[in-house]
Amino acid sequence: MDHDSDENVHRVQITARGAKAAIEIDGRRVDPGALSGYTVSHREGEPPQVVLYSGDHVETIFEGMARVAVADVPGPGPAAAVFLAAIDAAELERVALARPDLGTGPHSLTQAMLTQLVEWARGL
Template sequence: MDHDSDENLHSLRITARGAKAAIEIDGKRVDPGALSGYTLTHREGEPPQAVLYSGDYVDSVFEGLARVSVADLPDPGPAAAVFLSAIDAEELERSALARPDLGTGPHSLTQAMLTQLVEWARGL
């Protein structure tokens, strides 16, 4: 990337108060409902970079020049598919049936299996 030229940089102002933030790019306010968040990074020798996420805000204030990118949140489907394909069905059933919170009502085994999968996904 060519960081020597200011032509690719935009003026960025972020003012956050509580759960709300006002974001301006080149003096134009971004619709608050259009974004779900943002990240700011800055590496030595490079201009700061702001990444804006589509559809609440983080408490922060930033004002200056930055390269601005608008990003969509990654699709969790492919990562979920990889995780689920690595699950041993016997181990899942055994673990779900051994859970102390396994109920006796309709769908309780399915609920126990889903709870077990969430725990495994979190590394518990």
């Protein structure tokens, strides 16, 4: 298949600097405020694919042809299981007991441990 003449293939230019990027499709700049991100992938024998992620609270209108794929967002269970399996129980207990927000009421240690796990999951 000759992808160079495929009408669904568009010229894309991405200029990225640090956490910011300017994206143009067929010479038209995409409003950066309308996007929450993008990915670029490329498989041998196929044209590169650019996926634009629209912002959560932005009304966005794109014109033109697009390939559409629907994917299920994976449930958090498997990732949570891997994360929890890597936790050192003694370290969790030590850190939770040393938290300044550890209360004295029922379930305070459990709450401190859950709060600590959330912080570790977020990389804090």
